[in-house]
Amino acid sequence: MPFLHQKAPGAPEPAGPAASWSPARLAALAGLAEGTGPALEVTSPSEGRPLAVVRQAREGEARAAVDRAREAQRAWAARPVRERAAVGHRFARLVLDRRDEILDLLQAETGKARLAALEEVMDASRTAAYYAHAAPRLLRPQRHVGALPLLTRSTELRHPKGVVGVITPWNYPFTLPASDSVPALLAGNAVVIKPDHQTPLTALLVLALLREAGLPEGVARVVPGTGPVTGAELVDAVDYVMFTGSTATGRAIAARCGERLIGFSGELGGKNPLLVLPDADIPAAAVGAARACFSNAGQLCVGPERIYVHEAVRERFTEAFVAEVAGMRMGPGTSWETQLGSLTSPEHLARVHSQLDDAVARGARVLTGGAARPDVGPLFFAPTVLADVPESAALCREETFGPIVAVYPVASEEEAFARANDTPYGLNASLWTAPSRGRRLGARLEAGTVNVNEGYSAAWGTHSAAMGGWKESGLGRRHGPEGLLKYTEAQTIAVQRLxxxxxxxxxxxxxxxxxxxxxxxxxxxxx
Structure with a gap:
């Protein structure tokens, strides 16, 4: 796309996280949005400065976008699978080639640290490459044993659903539109993306890179807007919905999909546990827990928020963990050494503060952190570790989604697993123990992914294996064969002979x- 190459050689770059994005380039990117409604000013949360203005969809425009996508989908689905997969391969390479430009925009729009933004870039590229390799195999007609062998020849075919609606949140606004859309596209679908209103620019960059990779114009579209208008309209028009967000919103969308008898997949809320057993490598557990709990300033669906430490190692672990957290580097900018960035909105900062204040009022102790840091930036909050959080505190059981984690001592391994599983959620879990025991003990945790001696990256980065939530943490899976096949309709054709x-x-x-x-x-x- 031309706006990716607008800077003239030798021209000065603007300062700040969006250094590689001039106002003209940002305006060109915003122009890819399909909407003629109210203007939405996108601002940088770490600096509080405006980035670009994006037009939101008016009533009826999301449905119109779906209709246009449906027209484009027919020709796209008619292309050979390997031709569609080639777009995935090119997209995976482009994401790596444009790494720094993507990081700059991600940081500017979300306020996250550069290393946290890097996770999005790597995940989007790896997901695209995995499905580009796997799609021809997964979509190949499959022969099955017929009702009467030799006399019945049965073949299973995979047809695209049609138009897939992808609704994404603000915390991972590049990789989620990319990693949820690419498998749907390679399966032969069209995609209409509704990004969160706080982070439309990175979703539009996904669209631009897909088109640059060879995706025909119109097969993927981005429609910014509000959930009650644009989101609801999209759900009522598409043939399948992929949603990432809160459990409450996921329930409402799933109910509407159920009424329409269309498919729904959702990665929803979590209150993820991290367990430290007596045989754990304590120094490694302290470093790994700090990295996992405070990645993306805690605004991570699979990040741990509850730490259960066996009494035998409680003092050693807690001392090492608190020291690691207290020494974390926080701030704006593009330094690779910064470990914590900004929260994304004033509303979310207020929610995090509210949960902390409630917990402290009910008896919780702050071991480190415990305060906003306006001296660093408008939405920064110090990484916080709590002890003695009572069951009555909202922070004990409700998702915080911020830089706060609570440490709870347990008297036995049995108690650790029982308390870890005592939650309506089941998205991710982290277990620190001897590697020889990891898989056996990990199977006792009620979560869609379990990371042994890692916080979340090991399972998240295993793109050939399914990822998703148990219980109230979701339905369906992303990654693995199911991450593509869910976007298809299976059809069995049985031919009877003789x-x-x-x-x-x-x-x-x-x-x-x-x-x-x-x-x-x-x-x-x-x-």
């Missing part, structure tokens, strides 16, 4: 029943 599956001419019903019973016995034995 003889019907019914009494043959001249053969009585009783003889047919005996013959069929014997044949089924043999089929059961060998199949």
């Amino acid at each position: 003889l019907p599956i019914a009494p043959w001419p001249g053969l009585g019903g009783e003889r047919w029943a005996g013959l069929l019973t014997g044949a089924v016995r043999m089929i059961n034995r060998f199949r």
Whole structure:
């Protein structure tokens, strides 16, 4: 796209996280949005300065975008799978080639630290590459054993759903539109993305890179707008919905999809546990827990918010963990050494503060942190560790989604697993123990992904394996074969040859029943 190459050689760059994005380039990017409604000023949360103005969709424009996408989808689905997969390969390479430009925009729009933004870039590229390699195999017609072997030839085909609606949140605004859209596109669908109103620019950059990778114009579209208007309209128009966000909103969308009898997949809320057992490597656990709990300033669906430490190692772990957290580097800018960036909105800062104040009022102790840091930037909050958080505190059981974690001592491994599983959520868990015990003990945790001696990255980065939530943390899966096949309709075509599956001419019903019973016995034995 031309706006990716507008800077003239030798021209001065603007300062700040969006250094590689001039106002003209940002305006060109904003112009890709499909909407003629109210102007939305996108601001940088770490600096409080405006970035660009994006037009939101008016009533009826999301449905119109779906209609246009449906027209474009037919020709796209007719292309050979390997031709569609080639777009995925090119997109994966482009994301790495444009790494720094993507990081600059991500940081400017979200306020996250550069290393946290890097996770999005790597995840988007790896997801695209995995599905570009896997799509031809997953979508190939599959032969199956027929009702009567040799006489019945059965083949399973995979057809695209049509138009997929992808609704994404503000915390990972590049990789979620990319990693949820690419498998849907490679399966032959069109995609309409509704990004969160706080972070539309990075979703528009995904669209621009997809088009640059060779995706025909119109097959993917981005429609900014509010949830009650644009989101609801999208859900009522598409053939499948992929949603990432809160459990409450996920329930409402799933209910609407159920009324329409269309598919729904959702990664929803979590209150993820991290367990430290007596045989854990304590120094490694302290460093790993700090990195996991405060990645993206705690605004991470799979990040730990509850730490259960065996009494035998509680003092050693807590001392090392608090020291690690207290020494974390926080601030704006593009330094690779910064560990914590900004929160994304004033509303979210207020929510985090409210949960902390409630917990402290009910008896919780602050071991480190515990305050906003306006001296660093308007929405910065110090990484915070709490102890003695009572069950009555909202922070004990409700998702905080911010830079606060509570440490709870446990008297036994049994208690650790029981308390970790005592939650309506089941998105991710982290277990620190001897590697030889990791897989066996990890299976006891009620979560869609379990990371042993890691916080979340090991499972998240295993793109060939399913990722998603148990219980109230979601439905469906992203990653793995299911992450693409969920965007398809399965169709079985069975061709019967020579003889019907019914009494043959001249053969009585009783003889047919005996013959069929014997044949089924043999089929059961060998199949």
